[in-house]
Amino acid sequence: MELLSDDLFPRVNVFCYGQVKSAYGRGQFKKDLDDRFPKYGQLLNSEIRDREAIPDSIKEFLEPGK
Numbered sequence: 001m002e003l004l005s006d007d008l009f010p011r012v013n014v015f016c017y018g019q020v021k022s023a024y025g026r027g028q029f030k031k032d033l034d035d036r037f038p039k040y041g042q043l044l045n046s047e048i049r050d051r052e053a054i055p056d057s058i059k060e061f062l063e064p065g066k
Contacts, residue, residue: 016061
């Protein structure tokens with residue numbers, strides 16, 4: 001989280017993260033991002049329910065105005 005806030009965010013327009021739901025993981029990184037940067041304009045994240053939802057998530061990341 002410190003690397004994102006101190007080094008990455010000052011250098012990028014946007015940081016996109018898509019968390020694919022899995023029976024084997026908890027999705028902790030997305031939860032940490034949501035907790036640490038709840039209203040951060042440069043952070044776009046998406047919870048992806050399954051493989052078929054990946055293109056929709058990418059479209060959401062590339063939506064004009066983001």
